[in-house]
Amino acid sequence: MSRPSFYRAAAFAALLMVSAALRAELQIEITAGVDKAVPIAVVPFGWSGPGAQPPRDAAAIVAADLARSGRFAPMDRKDMLQKPTTGAEVKFDDWKIQGAEVLVIGRVVQVAGDQYEIQFQVFDVLRGEQLLAYRQASSAADFRRNSHRVADRIYEILTGIRGIFSTRIAYVTAVGPAEKRIFRLIVADADGENPQLMFESTQPVMSPAWSPDGRRIAYVSFENRRSEIYVQDLRSGSRKRVSARPGVNGAPAWSPDGRQLAVSLSRQDGNLDIYTLDLDSQMLTRLTSGAAIDTEPTWSLDGQQVYYTSDSTGGPQVYRVPARGGTIQRVTFEGNYNARPRMSPDGKQLAVVHNDRGSYRIAVVDLARSYTQVLSDGRLDESPSFAPNGETLIYATREGKRGVLATVSANGRIKQRLSAVEGDVREPAWSPFPLN
Amino acid sequence: MTIVKNVAALLAVVLLAACAGPSKSTVDENAGSAAGAQGGAMSSGVGDAGAGQGSAMGGSALGGPGAAQENRVIYFEYDRFDVKSEYNTVLQAHGKYLSANPASKVRLEGHADERGSREYNIGLGEKRAQAVRNVLLLQGAASDQISTVSFGEERPAVTGDDEEAWTLNRRVEIVYGP
Numbered sequence: 100m101s102r103p104s105f106y107r108a109a110a111f112a113a114l115l116m117v118s119a120a121l122r123a124e125l126q127i128e129i130t131a132g133v134d135k136a137v138p139i140a141v142v143p144f145g146w147s148g149p150g151a152q153p154p155r156d157a158a159a160i161v162a163a164d165l166a167r168s169g170r171f172a173p174m175d176r177k178d179m180l181q182k183p184t185t186g187a188e189v190k191f192d193d194w195k196i197q198g199a200e201v202l203v204i205g206r207v208v209q210v211a212g213d214q215y216e217i218q219f220q221v222f223d224v225l226r227g228e229q230l231l232a233y234r235q236a237s238s239a240a241d242f243r244r245n246s247h248r249v250a251d252r253i254y255e256i257l258t259g260i261r262g263i264f265s266t267r268i269a270y271v272t273a274v275g276p277a278e279k280r281i282f283r284l285i286v287a288d289a290d291g292e293n294p295q296l297m298f299e300s301t302q303p304v305m306s307p308a309w310s311p312d313g314r315r316i317a318y319v320s321f322e323n324r325r326s327e328i329y330v331q332d333l334r335s336g337s338r339k340r341v342s343a344r345p346g347v348n349g350a351p352a353w354s355p356d357g358r359q360l361a362v363s364l365s366r367q368d369g370n371l372d373i374y375t376l377d378l379d380s381q382m383l384t385r386l387t388s389g390a391a392i393d394t395e396p397t398w399s400l401d402g403q404q405v406y407y408t409s410d411s412t413g414g415p416q417v418y419r420v421p422a423r424g425g426t427i428q429r430v431t432f433e434g435n436y437n438a439r440p441r442m443s444p445d446g447k448q449l450a451v452v453h454n455d456r457g458s459y460r461i462a463v464v465d466l467a468r469s470y471t472q473v474l475s476d477g478r479l480d481e482s483p484s485f486a487p488n489g490e491t492l493i494y495a496t497r498e499g500k501r502g503v504l505a506t507v508s509a510n511g512r513i514k515q516r517l518s519a520v521e522g523d524v525r526e527p528a529w530s531p532f533p534l535n
Numbered sequence: 536m537t538i539v540k541n542v543a544a545l546l547a548v549v550l551l552a553a554c555a556g557p558s559k560s561t562v563d564e565n566a567g568s569a570a571g572a573q574g575g576a577m578s579s580g581v582g583d584a585g586a587g588q589g590s591a592m593g594g595s596a597l598g599g600p601g602a603a604q605e606n607r608v609i610y611f612e613y614d615r616f617d618v619k620s621e622y623n624t625v626l627q628a629h630g631k632y633l634s635a636n637p638a639s640k641v642r643l644e645g646h647a648d649e650r651g652s653r654e655y656n657i658g659l660g661e662k663r664a665q666a667v668r669n670v671l672l673l674q675g676a677a678s679d680q681i682s683t684v685s686f687g688e689e690r691p692a693v694t695g696d697d698e699e700a701w702t703l704n705r706r707v708e709i710v711y712g713p
Contacts, residue, residue, distance in 0.1 A: 277694065303689035305653055325684050326657065347661050347685055350654040363654060369665035369683065371658045392658030408655050414614060415655050439652035452652045459650055479696060481652050500696065526653065 130505075131514040136172035137257070139165060140199035140224075143176060144217070145184030148209025154242040157207060157217050157249060164250035164264040167290065169513035171257075174199055186220055191227040199224050203253060213238050217249055221256055231256045243293065263289055263486045267530040268493060269297070269307040269316055270504060274522030284318055286333065289486075289529075291517055297331055298338070306526065308360075310353050313531045317341070317351035317360055328362060330378070341378060347371055352396045352405075354422070361386075361396035361405050361422075373407050375422060386420045387427065395439040398422070400446040406430060408438040417451060417464070431464055433471040440464075443485050443509075450483035450492055461494045463509065474511045484529045485509075493517075493527040598628025600639070600711035608692075609667055611705040613648070616662035618670055626667065629709060630674020637677060643667050644708040645685040646692070648701035653687055660685030660707075667707045 141162040146153050165171040176182075180197060183189050184206050194202050205219030214236065221231040233252055237245035244265055251262030268291075272283045282304040287294040298304060302321035309316055310330075317330045326348045331338035342348040346365030353360060360376045364383075373386040373393045387393040391411035398405055399419075406419045415438040417431040431437035436454030443450065443463070453462035453473060461475040461483045477496040484493050489509060496505045498516065502523035506515045517524070596603045606625045609618060618626070633639060645660030645667075664683035671681055691704045 277691070303686065305657075305687075305689065321686070321689070346683070347657055349657050363658070365661050369661060369668075371661060392655060392662060394654045394658050395652060408652065410614075410655075410658075415651070436651065438655045454651075479650060497696065500694070 128516050128518070130516050131169075131512065136170055137200055138174060138198050139171045139201040139203065140174040140179060140194060140197070141165070141203040142179060142182050142184070142205075144205040144207050144219070146207050148207070148215075150209055153207040153209075153215065154239040155246060157242070157246040158203070158205065160243065160246035161203065161250040161253065164247060164262075164290065165254065167264075167515065168254065168262075169508065169515075171201075186229065189222060191222070191224050194224045201230075201257060205249075210236075215239065215242065217245060219249055219253075221253055243288070247288065247290075260490060261488045261532065263488050263491070263529075263532075265289070265533055266487060267313075268504075268527055269309065269530070270527045271304050271307065271525050272519060272522050273303075273502075273525070284316070284331075286316070286530075297333070297336070298329075306350055307528045308351050308353055309528055309530050311355055311357045311531055312534060316528075317353065319349050319351070328360070330360075341381075342376060350395045352398060354398055355400060355402040361398060361407075363394035363396065363407075373405060373420065375405070384424065386422070386424050393418075397440050397442050397449075399442060400444075406440045406442065406449060408440065414454075417449060430466070430469075431471070432469065433464075437462075437464070437471075439482065441483055441485060444487055444489040448509075450485060450494075452481050452483070461492060461507065463492075472511070474507045474509075475505070477505075480505075482526045484527055486529045487532045493529055495525045495527060594632050594636075595628055597625055598630070599632035599636075602629070602709075607709045609663075609707045609709070610702065611663050611707075613650075613701070613705065614659065616659060616666050618666050622670075626670045627674050630671045630676050633671060633677070633680050634675030637680065639711060640680050640682070640713060641671070641676075642710040642712060643681060643683045644690075644710060645683065646690060646704055646706050646708070647688045648704045649688045649691065649696065650701065653689070657685050657687035659705075660687045663705075663707045667709070 141158050144158045162173040166173050180193055183204050202222040202224050203219060205217060208216045208218060210216055217235040217237060219233060220229055222229050235245050235249050247265035250264040254262035266289045267286055268289055269286045272285060274281050281299060281301060283299045284297040284304050284307055285294050286297055300320060300322045302324060305319040307316050307318040315330050315332050317328060319326050320329055327340055328342040328348045328351050329338050330341050342362060344364055344366055346369060348364060350363040351360045358378060362374055362376050363371045364374050365371045370390055371392045371394050372388055373396050375384045386405060391409045393407055393409045395408040396405045403422055404419050405422050406417055408415045409418045414435045416429060417437050417440045418427050418429050420427045434454055437451045439452050440449040447466055449464045451462055451464055453460055455473050458478045460473050460480050462471050462473045464471050475494060480494055480496045482495045491506050491508050493504055493506045495502055498518060502525045504517040504524050504527050594601045597606050609622050633641060643664040645664030647656035647659040664685060668681050668683055672678060693700045693703045
């Protein structure tokens, strides 16, 4: 006698992906900035082209990016006495009087049908010097992204640090009552705009991880009512199941060369251990063994070491093991709970979830000095992820009973909160720098 | 960036899936848990596993597919996965039932409270399910009768971020079914 296959139907149900554009899901609010943000004037860009207007207000996007960094205070457009669009029109003394220390002007030129150029200049008002002049090409469709790139260049010329405004963030949302929850994997611009649905399921979705080239995301899906690891291509949307072994398949982390995933598998014996999985050959290499929970791997920058969480001495602590197997070393010693390490872009620090007097908070552990600094102040903070320039971390926290995202600068001084319109937001993962 | 989007045809499949789940079981109505409710759906027929209702032996309110709701959930201490002795009687009854009904199968769904990191909590849920599995094996169940899955903190039984909710969420649900 045959019965309807619940499992099979549930698997298909989980595979649905809809084309409906998501609303801008995240709203950003700066909750703490630096004491002295640099006053900057970003003058509305001029426009030259057969069309009525440029695809977007690039200067407004740039000003919002710089404001969000917490390090700059853009001047209100209404307060600008002049709105120059060429260098010849700039009168530095007037900007000094208005209190601007940095001036950005620009023009958007429609070169041909769908070819635009954002031409811009950055001036040091106090010295009366041009710091940068640059042309950023763009199509209409990529105008937002390229406006963020303009902000990246301005940020870099002013701070010496590469900007992250054109990077993206992956995160998971859970919406609806417990018995009808919908889990979504979403990729949005770093400012929360332009959210794109990657995957949607009635079963949990977890642990998104960017490939080093930013083109793929590995994650865990329970669409077949058990944990399985998938890799999805961002551009095409095609997805591939890369691990569905018996037991837990979890915590994927890309090797720096993008060829392997470090994963946590329980296989037949029920013990979670760290393995590396070669994506081409599907070959597994076991790095840890024993009864402990070994999970949440992250790679050293040179790909030689894998850091991970283990409860082999009781509570969870961070350990490391050579990526080809070898002697295990304990890394964290401060406090009774240090879990889910993530390597900083300079390889000098680990971000962890740290139990700070009963609260779960984001901390960074200095690897050379083994010193732990707590950065967040929530009660149930988790899932830290470094921005690719190392300046900022994004993590999951609570606002009332809802899960929201927050960012904190690596020095703990600049804080922002990103709330969803509805439901819980969790497990943020910051993308690498774009390739070009 | 273009992300693939349109697989709208699969929407229809979702509707199918909604219909496919057997719905006669109500054992988990009080649990308020999604995982529990789905587990309940799967355990709908006492005789589904092939033994047939007439031949099922040893089931009671303590153990087996007809067990009372409170005897289908094992709770755990914070960051622990050892089975407390208060569950000996209940697990003995489940083990005896499985031993007497070799065709019946059970699925152990391990869960954690929301505190701490998510994948570590998957590990805790798995350890808890394995701990219950080991007790059932000692009580005479065969290993091919038992499957385990960990949902970590992803499928809480109750919402809330206090000790009371956490206590109810650190659990293993015993789900009879195919």
